[in-house]
Amino acid sequence: xxxxxxxxxxxxxxxxxxxxxxxxxxxxxxxxxxxxxxxxxxxxxxxxxxxxxxxxxxxxxxxxxxxxxxxxxxxxxxxxxxxxxxxxxxxxxxxxxxxxxxxxxxxxxxxxxxxxxxxxxxxxxxxxxxxxxxxxxxxxxxxxxxxxxxxxxxxxxxxxxxxxxxxxxxxxxxxxxxxxxxxxxxxxxxxxxxxxxxxxxxxxxxxxxxxxxxxxxxxxxxxxxxxxxxxxxxxxxxxxxxxxxxxxxxxxxxxxxxxxxxxxxxxxxxxxxxxxxxxxxxxxxxxxxxxxxxxxxxxxxxxxxxxxxxxxxxxxxxxxxxxxxxxxxxxxxxxxxxxxxxxxxxxxxxxxxxxxxxxxxxxxxxxxxxxxxxxxxxxxxxxxxxxxxxxxxxxxxxxxxxxxxxxxxxxxxxxxxxxxxxxxxxxxxxxxxxxxxxxxxxxxxxxxxxxxxxxxxxxxxxxxxxxxxxxxxxxxxxxxxxxxxxxxxxxxxxxxxxxxxxxxxxxxxxxxxxxxxxxxx
Ligand code: GLN
Numbered sequence: 001x002x003x004x005x006x007x008x009x010x011x012x013x014x015x016x017x018x019x020x021x022x023x024x025x026x027x028x029x030x031x032x033x034x035x036x037x038x039x040x041x042x043x044x045x046x047x048x049x050x051x052x053x054x055x056x057x058x059x060x061x062x063x064x065x066x067x068x069x070x071x072x073x074x075x076x077x078x079x080x081x082x083x084x085x086x087x088x089x090x091x092x093x094x095x096x097x098x099x100x101x102x103x104x105x106x107x108x109x110x111x112x113x114x115x116x117x118x119x120x121x122x123x124x125x126x127x128x129x130x131x132x133x134x135x136x137x138x139x140x141x142x143x144x145x146x147x148x149x150x151x152x153x154x155x156x157x158x159x160x161x162x163x164x165x166x167x168x169x170x171x172x173x174x175x176x177x178x179x180x181x182x183x184x185x186x187x188x189x190x191x192x193x194x195x196x197x198x199x200x201x202x203x204x205x206x207x208x209x210x211x212x213x214x215x216x217x218x219x220x221x222x223x224x225x226x227x228x229x230x231x232x233x234x235x236x237x238x239x240x241x242x243x244x245x246x247x248x249x250x251x252x253x254x255x256x257x258x259x260x261x262x263x264x265x266x267x268x269x270x271x272x273x274x275x276x277x278x279x280x281x282x283x284x285x286x287x288x289x290x291x292x293x294x295x296x297x298x299x300x301x302x303x304x305x306x307x308x309x310x311x312x313x314x315x316x317x318x319x320x321x322x323x324x325x326x327x328x329x330x331x332x333x334x335x336x337x338x339x340x341x342x343x344x345x346x347x348x349x350x351x352x353x354x355x356x357x358x359x360x361x362x363x364x365x366x367x368x369x370x371x372x373x374x375x376x377x378x379x380x381x382x383x384x385x386x387x388x389x390x391x392x393x394x395x396x397x398x399x400x401x402x403x404x405x406x407x408x409x410x411x412x413x414x415x416x417x418x419x420x421x422x423x424x425x426x427x428x429x430x431x432x433x434x435x436x437x438x439x440x441x442x443x444x445x446x447x448x449x450x451x452x453x454x455x456x457x458x459x460x461x462x463x464x465x466x467x468x469x470x471x472x473x474x475x476x477x478x479x480x481x482x483x484x485x486x487x488x489x490x491x492x493x494x495x496x497x498x499x500x501x502x503x504x505x506x507x508x509x510x511x512x513x514x515x516x517x518x519x520x521x
Contacts, residue, residue, distance in 0.1 A: 004029035005198035009073055009255035012201055016062055016072045023062065023072025027055040027116050030074045034118065034199050036521030040141045042194040044079050045087055046119040054116040061114060062191075066364045069262050071114030076200035078191050079120040080106050080127055081513060082235040082248070086117075090237040091135040092125045094382025096363035099167075104235025105267045106204060106246045118200050122190030125384045126354065127206055127239045129229040130214060130458035131447065132189025134386040139444050140189040142219055143197040145177040148484030175483070177519060182441040182484070183459075185215030188249070192219040193351025195249045196516060202259045206236060208243045209342050213474035216249055217436035217487025219478045220514030222256045222504065223249045225462075228469035229274035232267030240349035241272075243342075243418040253504040253515065254310035256358040257281035260428045260497065276495060285505045288322030292499070295429040299335035299464040300461060302438070309486065310436045312478045316433055316488040319510035320503060330429060332420040335464060337413045341457060342463040344397050344410035350387075353393025357382060389452065418468040425493050431503055434461050436474040436487035465491050473500040477511045 004026050008013065015021050031048050037399070051074065058072035069186040082088050082100035089095045103111075111117070124134040132140040184193040187313050188205030192215035205212040207225035216223025224247045231246040238244060248259035261282065296317060301310075317327050359365035359378030366377035383391070397406035423430070438460055448455030465472040474487040488507060492500045 005033045008252050009201040009250055009258055010252070012073055013258070017067065023055040023058040023116060024052065026072065027051050027074050027118070030118055037138050037197055037199055039520050040139055040143060040193050040197055041138055041191045042122055042197065042199055043076065043119040043189065044089065044091060044137045044328070045123045047086060047117055050086070051116050051118050054111070057426070058114050058116060058508065068112065069258065070110060072116060073114070073201050074116045074118045075110060076118050076121045076191060076194045076203040077107060078188050078206060080123060080206050080237045081204055083107050083117065083120070086120065088237070089136070090126050091123050091137055092382065092384065092387065092390045093136045094357045094364050094378070098363040102235060105232035105269060106263050109262050109265060115262070117221035120201055121194055123189035124189065125387050126237065126350070127187040127208055127211055128386050128390055128453050129186040130210070131183035132186040133444065134384055136384060140193045141444070142184040142441050143193060143520065144182060144441060144484055145519065146180065146182070146217060148176045148178050151174065159340045177517065183218065183444050184220040185218035185441065187211040188215050191249050192216055192221060192223070195237060195251060197219050197520070202248055202255055203488050204243055204246060204263070205246060206246050206250050207466065208239050208346060209466050212247045212249065213462050213472055213487070213489055214458055216438050217476070217485070218441040218484030219251055220516065221251050222253050222473065222475050222508070223247065224260060224473045224497065224500065225465060225471060226254050226260065226264065226497055227471045229272050230264050230471070230495065230497070232265070232270040232273045233438035234267055234269040237351040237383050240346040241353060242349060243346060249443070252502055253508045254282060254285045257285055257501045274495070279498055281498060281501055283333065284501040287502040289320065289502050289506055292325040292430040293428050294320050294325045294327050294504070295330035295424055295432040296327055297330050297332045297335065297432055297434060299332050300434045302460065308480050309438065312486050312488065313433070313435050316477050316507055317395070320433065320509055323506045328429065330424045330432065332418050332424065332464070334413060334416040338417055338464040338467055339456065339460055340412040341410040342459070342467060343393070344406050345392035345414060347390040348398050348407055349394070351391045351398065354387070354391055381402040399425070414467045417464055421468045421470060430493070431499050432491040434489045434491065436461060436489040440480040440482070440486055446453040461489055470494060471500055473504045475504040475507045476509055476514045504505070
């Protein structure tokens with residue numbers, strides 16, 4: 001029997017429909033895979049009892065012919081989404097063993113459609129990071145490893161010719177792997193690692209500045225950051241409310257589209273959620289992209305960009321052209337200000353959102369002689385260094401005297417970035433193609449130790465999309481010289497995720513799929 005965890009979500013749906021296997025079998029196969037893959041540190045909480053109970057209920061509905069969009073499909077949930085009565089940590093010590101008495105809207109929609117919860121996935125603390133190294137649970141390991149290629153002589157392959165005098169020994173290329181553990185990207189690193197390693201068919205993520213697209217690119221899978229307002233933020237731990245958006249991860253573009261249909265939708269509990277009908281995103285897969293105008297923004301050709309990324313980008317453009325799309329060079333002149341402006345706006349909002357963790361309402365408390373000291377002790381003990389840095393930057397840029405110089409200016413830059421995109425779309429551009437990240441995955445501990453800016457630079461291609469509230473998808477498109485996956489990003493018009501799925505599928509059909517060698521079990 002095929003390994004159930006290596007199926008795509010669409011294949012699993014089909015197999016459940018024609019009774020090739022049950023949801024309980026799918027669920028058990030994933031729970032077993034998760035147990036063997038604990039070295040990846042992708043899950044911070046496994047919920048096997050809940051998973052099996054949900055799978056049995058799904059099997060009962062399947063038997064009655066009442067299957068929802070995700071009936072019986074095991075998924076992983078980023079530990080930033082509240083799931084009722086299940087520990088929610090945001091991978092911070094400050095939440096301790098907080099168990100929310102409520103369910104996030106996005107997860108409730110997944111369960112409404114029959115999905116099965118396998119557990120909660122690791123992430124950067126409060127989603128602040130690009131490598132999943134700021135988690136209180138420790139770093140997540142990327143299932144990909146760098147290749148060391150060599151040739152070995154095939155043993156016993158003695159191809160003696162007829163005369164028996166000449167021996168031909170075959171040379172067989174072998175791949176050896178460098179055991180250096182690599183980051184899966186962040187902040188949704190657990191989600192990306194779990195999906196890439198076959199520890200769930202799909203996962204939820206959140207993306208404030210790139211936290212879905214960058215880890216998807218680092219692990220060779222697809223990740224979508226929807227238009228701001230497309231998915232409800234209710235019940236998701238807030239980082240920067242005007243930038244945060246939930247979205248799906250999966251191993252194929254089609255699977256991502258299937259998940260998106262269940263995650264999207266209007267929610268009166270989130271005032272920024274938009275009341276638009278949810279399309280059948282899967283129907284966009286395989287749709288012709290003939291005549292579509294694809295913008296190639298010259299400002300994304302950044303100084304010092306590696307030849308590999310240049311090549312990948314050109315290759316992606318050629319694939320879209322071969323599928324009938326038209327390539328046009330475009331300009332997004334304010335791109336270079338996006339990253340600094342993001343690192344003003346995001347910490348400002350974070351400093352306000354994180355004020356609620358005071359030792360009174362949630363989780364951990366460290367006592368003091370008075371209430372102020374209790375706040376201070378709790379927050380000093382509960383927040384990690386990156387979160388403390390963001391709170392300090394945010395408080396600074398919002399304080400009197402600096403507000404105009406930093407915060408207001410950053411908001412103005414944000415408007416200009418948004419206008420850049422609006423102008424390009426007004427010229428008839430349907431989507432924009434860029435690299436997803438400036439490099440492939442790096443080693444755990446390799447970046448950002450001496451200078452946090454080095455880590456922030458990871459988001460150079462992704463933050464503009466959040467600043468403008470647009471949808472963006474990362475699709476694996478190739479590998480670097482060390483055999484690590486690289487992704488391309490497509491940026492779309494507001495609420496036009498369907499075009500991104502159609503174009504993303506063209507890239508996937510051209511590039512093929514990317515699966516890491518299974519070394520961890
Ligand atoms: N890496 C970015 C940051 O640290 C984005 C994180 C995110 O999208 N949640 O802020």
